[in-house]
Amino acid sequence: MLSITGILLTAVTIAMLEVPALWKKRLKKELVLFSMILLLATGIGIVQSMHIPLPNPLDWVSSVYGPIGRLLDSVLN
Amino acid sequence: MKEKKEKQPQTSSQNLKEQALKEKSIMASLPDNLELIRQQLGNSSDIVIRQVGLPGEIAWAVVYTDGLADKQLVSEFILESAMLHDRVKEESKHDPASISPQLLASNVLAIGETKEISNFGQLFTSLLSGESVVLVDGHAAAITAGTRGWRDRGISETLTETVVRGPKEAFTETLRTNTAMIRRKIKDPNLWLETRQIGRVTGTEVSVMFIKGIAEDKVVEEVRIRLERIDIDGILESGYIEELIQDETYTPFPTIYNSERPDVVAAELLEGKIAILVDGTPMVLIVPALFVSFLHSAEDYYHRFDISTLIRILRYIGVFIALFGPSLYVAITTYHQEMIPTQLLYSLAAQREGIPFPAFIEAIMMEVAFEILREAGLRMPRSIGPAVSIVGTLVIGQAAVEAGIISAAMVIVVSTTAIASFVFPSYSLANTMRMLRFPLMGLAATFGLYGIIIGTFAIVLHVSSLRSFGVPYMGPFAPLIISDQKDAIFRMPHWAQVTRPKLMNRNNKRRQQKPASAKPKP
Amino acid sequence: MKLTEGLSGRQFALLAAYISIGDSMLVLPSIPANAAKQNAWISAIIGLAAGMIVVWLISAAGRLYPRMTLMQSSERLFGKWVGKAVSGCFVMYLFLSISAHTREIGDFMTTQMMPETPIQAIHIMYAGIMAMAARLGLETIARTGEFLFSFFLLFLIVFILFLIPEIKLNNLLPVWDGGLKPILRGSITMTAYPFMELAVLFMVIPGVRKPEVMRSNMVKGALFGGIVLLSIILLSILVLGPDYASRSIYPSYALAKKISIGKFFQRLEVILAFMWLLSSFIKSAVFFKVLQTAFAQTTGMRTDKGMELPFSMLLVFFALLISSNILDFHEVDQYWPYMDMTFSVILSLALLAAYAMRRSAAGRREELGHENKGKD
Numbered sequence: 001m002l003s004i005t006g007i008l009l010t011a012v013t014i015a016m017l018e019v020p021a022l023w024k025k026r027l028k029k030e031l032v033l034f035s036m037i038l039l040l041a042t043g044i045g046i047v048q049s050m051h052i053p054l055p056n057p058l059d060w061v062s063s064v065y066g067p068i069g070r071l072l073d074s075v076l077n
Numbered sequence: 078m079k080e081k082k083e084k085q086p087q088t089s090s091q092n093l094k095e096q097a098l099k100e101k102s103i104m105a106s107l108p109d110n111l112e113l114i115r116q117q118l119g120n121s122s123d124i125v126i127r128q129v130g131l132p133g134e135i136a137w138a139v140v141y142t143d144g145l146a147d148k149q150l151v152s153e154f155i156l157e158s159a160m161l162h163d164r165v166k167e168e169s170k171h172d173p174a175s176i177s178p179q180l181l182a183s184n185v186l187a188i189g190e191t192k193e194i195s196n197f198g199q200l201f202t203s204l205l206s207g208e209s210v211v212l213v214d215g216h217a218a219a220i221t222a223g224t225r226g227w228r229d230r231g232i233s234e235t236l237t238e239t240v241v242r243g244p245k246e247a248f249t250e251t252l253r254t255n256t257a258m259i260r261r262k263i264k265d266p267n268l269w270l271e272t273r274q275i276g277r278v279t280g281t282e283v284s285v286m287f288i289k290g291i292a293e294d295k296v297v298e299e300v301r302i303r304l305e306r307i308d309i310d311g312i313l314e315s316g317y318i319e320e321l322i323q324d325e326t327y328t329p330f331p332t333i334y335n336s337e338r339p340d341v342v343a344a345e346l347l348e349g350k351i352a353i354l355v356d357g358t359p360m361v362l363i364v365p366a367l368f369v370s371f372l373h374s375a376e377d378y379y380h381r382f383d384i385s386t387l388i389r390i391l392r393y394i395g396v397f398i399a400l401f402g403p404s405l406y407v408a409i410t411t412y413h414q415e416m417i418p419t420q421l422l423y424s425l426a427a428q429r430e431g432i433p434f435p436a437f438i439e440a441i442m443m444e445v446a447f448e449i450l451r452e453a454g455l456r457m458p459r460s461i462g463p464a465v466s467i468v469g470t471l472v473i474g475q476a477a478v479e480a481g482i483i484s485a486a487m488v489i490v491v492s493t494t495a496i497a498s499f500v501f502p503s504y505s506l507a508n509t510m511r512m513l514r515f516p517l518m519g520l521a522a523t524f525g526l527y528g529i530i531i532g533t534f535a536i537v538l539h540v541s542s543l544r545s546f547g548v549p550y551m552g553p554f555a556p557l558i559i560s561d562q563k564d565a566i567f568r569m570p571h572w573a574q575v576t577r578p579k580l581m582n583r584n585n586k587r588r589q590q591k592p593a594s595a596k597p598k599p
Numbered sequence: 600m601k602l603t604e605g606l607s608g609r610q611f612a613l614l615a616a617y618i619s620i621g622d623s624m625l626v627l628p629s630i631p632a633n634a635a636k637q638n639a640w641i642s643a644i645i646g647l648a649a650g651m652i653v654v655w656l657i658s659a660a661g662r663l664y665p666r667m668t669l670m671q672s673s674e675r676l677f678g679k680w681v682g683k684a685v686s687g688c689f690v691m692y693l694f695l696s697i698s699a700h701t702r703e704i705g706d707f708m709t710t711q712m713m714p715e716t717p718i719q720a721i722h723i724m725y726a727g728i729m730a731m732a733a734r735l736g737l738e739t740i741a742r743t744g745e746f747l748f749s750f751f752l753l754f755l756i757v758f759i760l761f762l763i764p765e766i767k768l769n770n771l772l773p774v775w776d777g778g779l780k781p782i783l784r785g786s787i788t789m790t791a792y793p794f795m796e797l798a799v800l801f802m803v804i805p806g807v808r809k810p811e812v813m814r815s816n817m818v819k820g821a822l823f824g825g826i827v828l829l830s831i832i833l834l835s836i837l838v839l840g841p842d843y844a845s846r847s848i849y850p851s852y853a854l855a856k857k858i859s860i861g862k863f864f865q866r867l868e869v870i871l872a873f874m875w876l877l878s879s880f881i882k883s884a885v886f887f888k889v890l891q892t893a894f895a896q897t898t899g900m901r902t903d904k905g906m907e908l909p910f911s912m913l914l915v916f917f918a919l920l921i922s923s924n925i926l927d928f929h930e931v932d933q934y935w936p937y938m939d940m941t942f943s944v945i946l947s948l949a950l951l952a953a954y955a956m957r958r959s960a961a962g963r964r965e966e967l968g969h970e971n972k973g974k975d
Contacts, residue, residue: 010912011912014909017908029901030901033906034905038912042912044916048919048920054920056921057695057920058695061935061938062933065934065937066933066934068934416868524724525713525716526712527708527713528724530872530873530876531725534880535728537746537747538731538732538735538740539735541735541746542736542739551746554745555742555745555746556607
């Protein structure tokens with residue numbers, strides 16, 4: 001519970017620091033992207049702190065490159 | 078005549094009136110002029126209006142400020158030369174209208190400096206700077222005569238930047254004396270001086286001095302622009318100007334150097350820097366300023382190069398201790414005890430046995446206590462100052478250790494740090510280190526050495542991003558300029574200082590020709 | 600959207616050196632040591648040689664459009680959509696790399712130096728300083744590296760000098776006993792981690808003041824980094840012995856612990872920690888700043904400032920996400936080099952090939968044009 005509040009607080013602080021400048025300069029697209037990444041980070045953080053397992057992106061990488069690695073390994077053995 | 082919209086509304090009408098007054102021309106009628114002067118100054122008792130002329134003769138008057146104008150000059154060279162002048166006496170009987178202020182200035186007044194003025198703004202500025210104003214009835218113009226002469230502290234020894242070898246003169250609070258002291262060091266016609274008045278209420282005179290041809294024109298122009306931009310009620314000290322023109326406000330590091338020694342200022346001018354002198358304070362600003370300038374002392378150049386280099390290295394070690402001393406102690410004793418050699422570990426552990434506070438709290442308490450003592454020491458009257466500091470440090474510190482509140486090692490660490498911080502020749506940088514020490518201690522207490530290292534990275538990042546009037550702050554270290562290393566940490570002999578610092582000037586690089594060996598041939 | 604005002608050649612070389620030493624200084628030596636045992640130093644030499652070829656390749660591709668970032672040049676050479684896809688993949692590659700760096704620092708700290716500290720705290724501090732560095736710009740990062748380089752060099756020399764008394768040349772024997780294959784296995788990571796990851800410099804090249812010195816400086820820096828790594832691997836075997844070196848996760852740290860001169864004992868690990876944190880920090884800072892610009896250009900943002908904080912927050916959690924524990928994380932060494940290879944070797948070749956095709960197409964068009972003109 002404490003960590004979730006911490007994460008939310010951090011997200012809100014970050015938003016407070018950056019959003020006014022972006023709003024003033026009317027950078028809509030940048031604001032959208034900013035919020036997207038911030039939400040993504042907050043989401044992942046909250047899920048992690050609740051100890052719910054999340055898919056690991058490196059698993060996807062290893063499924064792409066793993067076979068090559070194993071192939072080369074067997075060649076060099 | 079129009080005022081800018083950003084001014085506060087309640088003073089805008091005042092500003093309009095002030096502006097109107099400034100531009101009002103001097104009137105032809107002498108009594109009107111004098112009446113306006115009296116009114117505007119509220120009949121201040123130190124404004125002297127000396128009217129001359131018998132009825133039937135031309136009437137004229139001298140106005141000056143008692144205390145600011147040299148009364149001897151006024152009576153001898155203005156009043157005496159005009160009143161006893163034959164032609165004036167003649168003309169005033171026959172053709173009074175021909176006695177004009179301009180005539181007085183050109184033929185009659187034997188004073189050294191005169192200037193013609195036409196409006197009240199100039200009149201008041203000159204009057205209140207100590208000059209005398211000569212008004213003649215029937216003429217809508219006036220003459221100012223240079224009669225400045227007030228009492229000031231006089232050229233005395235510098236208290237804050239003492240040296241063992243070298244000149245001991247320091248600047249005074251009078252602008253003209255200071256510019257003269259600099260001129261005495263540099264007798265080159267290319268040493269130029271520009272003066273302006275800054276401060277709507279104080280009207281402080283601020284001068285910019287530089288050596289044309291050595292200083293970069295772009296930087297000089299930038300200085301001019303920034304000074305013009307200042308719009309403030311009063312400038313009382315160069316520190317005001319410093320804060321108003323510096324590159325960045327949110328940094329603990331000073332980006333403008335200051336000194337009260339003419340030899341230091343002259344040396345900086347020779348390197349292509351620009352001096353800003355402010356009337357009323359002996360502290361002269363020097364711009365642009367690099368980090369290394371704050372660790373250089375004038376004495377480095379007067380002693381031999383070997384001892385100077387060693388002392389400079391000592392200063393850098395002092396920087397390290399002053400900045401990292403307490404943090405390293407806190408980090409090592411809290412997180413990384415395995416780094417301490419075993420014997421030392423035993424004694425430290427024994428010392429910390431009875432101490433109720435964790436190392437971090439101990440350190441903070443001691444540091445704060447020390448800062449309080451230091452500030453108090455500055456304000457104490459001379460007679461009890463030393464006694465109280467001895468009491469404070471020795472007795473209280475000793476008592477605290479014996480009472481078991483603080484460990485002796487901490488006292489040692491904090492005092493060493495404090496003394497190391499006095500190694501800085503420049504007070505501004507010492508303040509920076511004082512401030513930075515505390516966040517580092519905080520980082521050390523929470524994250525140990527990792528925290529200190531990350532904190533160091535943050536500091537170096539910050540400092541590497543600073544610029545002083547366009548010049549990168551970390552000077553010859555980053556970007557690395559090898560040819561300037563001869564005067565950064567090391568101080569190579571004078572005959573090896575062939576070029577000026579590269580960052581200060583692109584043209585005029587060579588300082589001197591390589592001299593032939595001075596040894597006499599056997 | 601300029602990256603910087605202008606890096607000098609020397610600053611560029613230093614960045615290349617820092618990036619090649621980077622995190623490899625700590626995590627690399629155990630891999631060749633594991634694969635080739637006492638012949639790991641031969642792996643290192645082979646890796647260094649191969650790495651130099653990679654550097655040459657990268658700089659050749661970088662030279663094509665020295666004033667354009669990778670995003671711009673890939674759009675130009677591959678067309679808008681393929682170019683954007685390439686850029687997008689590059690962005691993800693960068694982000695995963697930084698996550699990996701951060702995780703490595705966290706793992707090291709929590710296992711070796713500060714076991715009681717929660718790993719998130721380490722990540723937060725690291726991500727925080729990344730954000731600060733990126734906000735201040737590439738030139739500031741370069742200057743920071745320049746300033747701290749003398750300390751790095753000093754510590755490195757001290758480190759090496761004080762290890763020399765501990766060298767046992769016997770540890771190199773028997774030389775070449777397993778055959779070429781284990782040696783080659785060890786050299787893969789040696790080529791990938793220090794040198795292929797220099798691909799990030801694609802985005803730094805536009806910031807160099809004089810593009811003609813880019814190649815020589817990249818080579819100089821990479822060579823320096825490679826030699827440093829080679830020395831560390833060599834020393835690991837000479838001092839620790841092939842057994843210990845292959846079993847330890849952080850051989851360079853174990854090396855530092857071995858240094859003992861008289862009373863000065865255990866102090867010197869800090870020196871290693873500082874060196875490694877510095878090289879890793881500069882590498883990650885460059886990656887992070889480049890990530891900002893790459894992301895901004897790929898998505899068509901008008902400024903590359905402002906996204907640092909969300910990304911660093913994402914970084915903290917990603918660093919936790921990518922692996923459940925330290926052993927698991929080292930599985931990565933099986934396939935990460937090939938990802939590196941994609942973005943360095945394959946990308947460079949693709950860029951060069953596309954450029955060559957464009958040139959010949961343009962050449963043919965010119966010929967036809969000339970022919971037509973001749974007929975007048």
